[in-house]
Amino acid sequence: MYVVVAADPEGRGGTLRPEDGIAAHVTDLAAAIAGDAGEVRWVWGDTRRIYPGVLAQGARVGRCYDIALTEGLLLAAEGRFGEPRSAEAAYARAHGLPVPEDREAVAEGGQGLLFETEPRDAGFGIPEADLVAEVYRGQLARIAQLPEPGKFRLLVAAESAGALIAAEMGFHGMPWREAVHDALLTELLGPRPAHGMRPAKLQALADEVAAAFGQAVNPDSPQQIVKAFKAAGLTVPSTRSWVLKQVEHPGVKPLLAYKELARLYSFHGWVWADQWVRGDRFRAEYVVGGVVSGRWATSGGGALQIPKLMRRAVVADDGWTLVVADAAQLEPRVLAAMAQDGGLARAAGEIDLYAALAKAFGGSRDAAKIAMLSAMYGGTSGDAHKLLAVMRQRFPQAYGFVEDAARAGEEGHLVRSWLGRTSPPPSARWRALVSGPEGVRAARDRGRFTRNFVVQATAAEWANTLMAILRANLPDPARLVFFQHDEVMVHCPLDQTPTVRAAVATAADEATRLLFGDTPVRFPMEAVAVTCYADAK
DNA sequence: GGGTTTTGCGCC
DNA sequence: AAAGGGCGCAAAACCC
Structure with a gap:
């Protein structure tokens, strides 16, 4: 009704x-x-x-x-x-x-x-x-x-x-323990500073950076950092951390340490907690379908970017537990099921899909993983070409599926996910660009987008379906309290732990059946019960 | 001075 | 080693 x-x-x-x-x-x-x-x-x-x-x-x-x-x-x-x-x-x-x-x-x-x-x-x-x-x-x-x-x-x-x-x-x-979060921040940064001041440990690192360069440098300013390196006789194309890691200079170490802590301070520090945490609860604002692929987005609080380090603050209430479950290697499994590629589906019948694929890629699990990711993301560098050639030969259905999506995108067409979410059409800017001198590049960029869209959007559909089923099957007062693309968290009384873990496994099976029917592809969803989120991995 | 874009990096 | 998909966010950088 x-x-x-x-x-x-x-x-x-x-x-x-x-x-x-x-x-x-x-x-x-x-x-x-x-x-x-x-x-x-x-x-x-x-x-x-x-x-x-x-x-x-x-x-x-x-x-x-x-x-x-x-x-x-x-x-x-x-x-x-x-x-x-x-x-x-x-x-x-x-x-x-x-x-x-x-x-x-x-x-x-x-x-x-x-x-x-x-x-x-x-x-x-x-x-x-x-x-x-x-x-x-x-x-x-x-x-x-x-x-x-x-x-x-x-x-x-x-x-x-x-x-x-x-x-x-x-x-x-x-659940978010304000006291644990505050203690963590204090340990990393020093006590909460007065408004407009840097925390003690950040200031100390900033001073170290200045000393190493022999001049005042704002470590938050990419421009000033590049200039400072130049003055020291070193040319850096950017101040990205992987770039700086390759540079030999006494300023690099404190600078990288500063950047890491400064990010924690500004993104998930005391000011953030003042705004988003109350009564030992972090209340985020999710935007369902906020990403074109159907993934959720957030409109505040940065719930989908909580640093691993900060997960120490996520602690179950007394007498309760956190059941945390994430889908292992969701996207390649989705591709195997959608493309109905026999060989890939067989590998996706195993718990470790990449290990099962290793044999096809010279025995290397890493090579298998790079091959799969390159196929789904449109990677071209390094060994990607060679590995993709293997992929095309050994898993032609899966390879063809993402290639078709890429070609459709390059030609300006729309693509659809498994359940029928449609990609956005090309922009007017793209249409203008694609017939000009930068056309090839624009076309390839869009091809990578549509190539990934069909996989990412279907993975989002699987995750949303799983969550809908899980929600319906949870015993009271267990509650879904967090969701991040392919990972869910349930907060429940300790004695409900086995029930909730079973509900997760059932939901994964039912979601798989609802989307893909009778497929050999497995979607493992291992649920662990922890007191603290940081212990879940 | 205020609004917009870029940079860099956290998550999947 | 640093290429390839999707985001959000803060500060800097840029522009009017």
Whole structure:
């Protein structure tokens, strides 16, 4: 059963409208939703706008259908990339009315989304629930016109579940011990400095750098560093750390140490914690489908870039544990399953795919790994050519699959993931460039993008599907608290550990079956239970 | 002075 | 050894 939901802009109430029923206003939307026994798929315009309020009132949704996310997928599939995707915009397009721009949800320091100041009624003279219901029906009809509607419906379901999960992760937050984080920073940098001052250890390193060069140098300034090396008779093309590592000069060591610590200080230091951590919880803002490939992005807090070192601050509550699971070698397995390459699929039936491939590449696991990565990323340097020739000969289906994607991209065509996410079309700039002197380079650049798109986007689909299944199978009060491309974290009471680990394994199997049916490719998802995230690897 | 682009590097 | 896909973010660098 589908029920269409519209939330009142200012309060707890809203409108419910069964698929073929009459709209009814309710004064307590969360209570109405909580009364669902699990058979309802809630249809609404934008999870980010409605669900945080529902969560705040203690209710939880089983399944939803997110109009805006679906509209984005549909527009791309119809070759119309980047147009507004709100329910109002979809309605306007269908009726030939002026299309309102998307109003990006306004966020404030980890406190979730603020309500919009403008009224939701975009001037169409139709109640929101009716508008949503109409757009919903229209989307179902458009989906039915696609080449593979069944797969696309799965994509929509996984994407919508992702929106629920992202909101819940933001609501519950990932365990983050403020005291541990502060102690870690103090150990590495010295005590928290006064505003505008460098931490003691950073200042000491900066002084060392200046002393080594015999002049004042701002270690944060690439320009000044290059100049300082020049004055010392050394020419460096950039100040990237791998470049500096090859330079022999007493300033290099303190400079590299400075850069490493300065990054921790500015990205995940005290100021960051002030903004994003409260009550021993890190509340990030995830953007579901924020990457064109369908990967999640973040709009604040940098949740997808937490340095390994900082994971020491991620500690389960007393009596609870963190179940951390990541998919091993996800992308090559996805390629093997999509391309239906017999040889590669056989190797992908093993736990260590690269080891299983080693024999084909002269017995070297490293060579096998470089070959696979070069095929998926479009690598050309070093041994890549030689290894790709082996790949083409031994795994022709897999090789051909990514080559086809690359060629499509070079020719300006669109490519699609397994479930039907469509790559963006080439930009006007690209079209202009590709017929000019830099055309070959522009074409190859886009080829690398589309080559990777088909693999990365399908890997994201597998991960989203896994997470949707896992969420549905978790016992209460276990919660998904973190997700990073191919890795999930569940926070649960200690006694639920075996249940949660089993749920992860089941979800991986079910996701594989839902996407690829009866494939010999295995998708190992080993779950470990740890007290501290840093101990997970 | 303010807005935009570049640099460099963290994560997958 | 340093090439190849996707991001976000802070500070510097650049530009009006």
